[in-house]
Amino acid sequence: MGSKNQSRSVSRRNLLKFGAGVLGTSAIAAGLSSEILTPRRAIATENLTPDQAIDVLIEGNRRFVDRKRKYPHQDFVRLTEVAMGQKPFAAVLGCADSRVPTEMVFDQGLGDLFVCRVAGNVVTDEEVGSLEYGAAVLGTKVILVMGHERCGAVSAALKGAQVPGKIGSLIEAIRPAIAGKVGSVGSKEAYPPLEAATKANVLYQVEKLKTSPVLAQLIQAGKLKVIGAYYDLDTGTVTRLA
Ligand SMILES: [Zn+2]
Numbered sequence: 001m002g003s004k005n006q007s008r009s010v011s012r013r014n015l016l017k018f019g020a021g022v023l024g025t026s027a028i029a030a031g032l033s034s035e036i037l038t039p040r041r042a043i044a045t046e047n048l049t050p051d052q053a054i055d056v057l058i059e060g061n062r063r064f065v066d067r068k069r070k071y072p073h074q075d076f077v078r079l080t081e082v083a084m085g086q087k088p089f090a091a092v093l094g095c096a097d098s099r100v101p102t103e104m105v106f107d108q109g110l111g112d113l114f115v116c117r118v119a120g121n122v123v124t125d126e127e128v129g130s131l132e133y134g135a136a137v138l139g140t141k142v143i144l145v146m147g148h149e150r151c152g153a154v155s156a157a158l159k160g161a162q163v164p165g166k167i168g169s170l171i172e173a174i175r176p177a178i179a180g181k182v183g184s185v186g187s188k189e190a191y192p193p194l195e196a197a198t199k200a201n202v203l204y205q206v207e208k209l210k211t212s213p214v215l216a217q218l219i220q221a222g223k224l225k226v227i228g229a230y231y232d233l234d235t236g237t238v239t240r241l242a
Helices: 002-030 050-065 076-082 125-137 152-159 167-178 193-210 213-220
Strands: 090-094 113-117 142-148 225-231 238-240
Touching (some): 050 090, 050 225, 050 238, 090 125, 113 125, 125 142, 125 213, 142 193, 152 193, 193 225, 213 225
Parallel strands (some): 090 113, 142 225
Antiparallel strands (some): 225 238
């Protein structure tokens, strides 16, 4: 166990070094001082706790649903503020579905969210790597895995559909999430099988993410939460699952 912990610390140190290196190289290349890299006005979301970060997302979604969006951080001033450095407060792993645009449904703007979108919101090595980078280097306080109503990828996995090309890789990534957990069509479940399957897939992908030693270390330190959510296409409402 000792060597495992040691390797975790080393990998985190290396990650942080990588992050500093990226910023340092950019600064040197551009010939800029650290002063210029600092945003001109405070970003209110910078020092949030994981629970506060979740609240900001929920409040943003409420504005979206209530048609009271504030369109924060979407002006040119913000663009120039974050041009040389980012501190997104939250990461979202969402589906590629065109009806679930992340910044829009959470009423956020430039530099706020670190977003990975892939059909079926599945956790692959590349998604894990991206989200580890977001959390360990950029400092995201929450990772929200978000499934949605009438997801085509989950539907295809549920039906065991024959699909061309690499689409099957998505189905394979979803299949273990729904195996033995959802009833057949017409069963006495409280909600339709596709909705049950989509929610089971979200929770499965959340648990898969938590097996990342980099993320687990941040979770244990109270610096990160990984949670699941479900997006209702009809109302725009995001509901937390876990
Ligand atoms: Zn989908």
